[in-house]
Amino acid sequence: MKCIQQTFNCQKLVQVNRICQMKINTWSSLATTFNSKPATKFPLKLRRDSGLFGIPELQSYEGFYALKEKTVSSTDELLKECCDINRRRKLVEVFDDLSNELCCVADMAEFIRIAHPQSAYAFAAEDACISVSGIVEKLNTHKELYNMLHQVVHNGDNFSETEVDKHVASLFLFDFEQNGIHLSESERTMVVKLNDYILQTGQKFMNGTVTPRTVDKQTVPTDIVHAFSPQGGHIVVNGLYGDSSDSKVREMAYKLYMSPDDSQEYLLLQLLDARKNLAKICGFKTYAHRAIKASTAETPTVVSNFLNKLSDELFPRAEKDFHIMSQIKEKLYPGEK
Numbered sequence: 001m002k003c004i005q006q007t008f009n010c011q012k013l014v015q016v017n018r019i020c021q022m023k024i025n026t027w028s029s030l031a032t033t034f035n036s037k038p039a040t041k042f043p044l045k046l047r048r049d050s051g052l053f054g055i056p057e058l059q060s061y062e063g064f065y066a067l068k069e070k071t072v073s074s075t076d077e078l079l080k081e082c083c084d085i086n087r088r089r090k091l092v093e094v095f096d097d098l099s100n101e102l103c104c105v106a107d108m109a110e111f112i113r114i115a116h117p118q119s120a121y122a123f124a125a126e127d128a129c130i131s132v133s134g135i136v137e138k139l140n141t142h143k144e145l146y147n148m149l150h151q152v153v154h155n156g157d158n159f160s161e162t163e164v165d166k167h168v169a170s171l172f173l174f175d176f177e178q179n180g181i182h183l184s185e186s187e188r189t190m191v192v193k194l195n196d197y198i199l200q201t202g203q204k205f206m207n208g209t210v211t212p213r214t215v216d217k218q219t220v221p222t223d224i225v226h227a228f229s230p231q232g233g234h235i236v237v238n239g240l241y242g243d244s245s246d247s248k249v250r251e252m253a254y255k256l257y258m259s260p261d262d263s264q265e266y267l268l269l270q271l272l273d274a275r276k277n278l279a280k281i282c283g284f285k286t287y288a289h290r291a292i293k294a295s296t297a298e299t300p301t302v303v304s305n306f307l308n309k310l311s312d313e314l315f316p317r318a319e320k321d322f323h324i325m326s327q328i329k330e331k332l333y334p335g336e337k
């Protein structure tokens with residue numbers, strides 16, 4: 001009997017194993033593919049001496065300082081070439097190399113500043129960003145560089161130019177004039193100050209948009225106060241809680257996190273006022289005219305018409321989606337607003 005029982009148990013175990021090995025799935029083939037872990041493993045042969053993004057200098061965070069010095073040296077050489085009346089190639093090509101030299105470092109350093117988990121790398125990257133910004137500011141106010149480019153745009157280069165070359169050169173010239181280099185010394189100084197103020201104020205405002213809100217615990221209903229992080233007699237709301245299954249929590253989080261903030265409003269008004277003054281000094285009707293000039297849209301009117309058209313087309317679709325969601329919510333939570 002014991003032998004028969006063991007055999008029976010083994011057969012049941014085999015059946016259970018077969019059932020467990022079956023791929024029972026209610027997902028579509030697309031959903032299954034999307035939600036499954038990749039079966040193929042890609043061999044990553046990373047060299048120890050490659051550095052971040054394959055840049056040899058960035059094998060450690062200290063490499064940013066070497067990279068910064070290298071960029072300064074390269075831009076100085078290209079600047080000399082731009083201002084040399086005996087240069088041996090088109091000015092727009094030198095400008096393109098100069099722009100590329102700065103952007104390659106600035107874009108990469110900005111990404112590492114934001115994304116790298118090690119503070120040493122982030123600080124070194126931030127220092128590189130500041131240095132590149134200083135170089136750009138120096139170039140934006142370099143009168144001799146502007147005069148050389150102005151001469152080429154309006155009178156032509158000594159070398160053969162294509163229509164693309166001419167267009168790119170005119171865009172470079174516009175960038176100069178957008179920063180007020182054609183203005184008087186006092187006005188240029190004011191433009192530099194306004195640009196710096198706008199940059200710093202904009203960063204403070206953006207940082208404020210993701211700052212957690214601390215509110216009195218008494219302002220939150222007792223049945224949902226547990227959903228928020230406590231801090232003494234207060235609670236901390238650090239987001240919209242969009243992933244919460246409780247609609248009351250989502251509603252309260254939205255109202256608290258998105259509530260008016262006097263300091264944010266002050267920064268925004270200061271930012272708008274500085275932008276208006278900058279546009280006025282540089283000869284633009286509004287800051288929008290300055291920002292959009294030389295872009296695909298060209299004028300604020302084109303942007304406004306596009307947004308209005310988009311809003312008109314999307315509104316009925318959004319209204320339909322909202323109605324469907326309201327019906328779903330009514331079924332799941334009857335009587336809840």
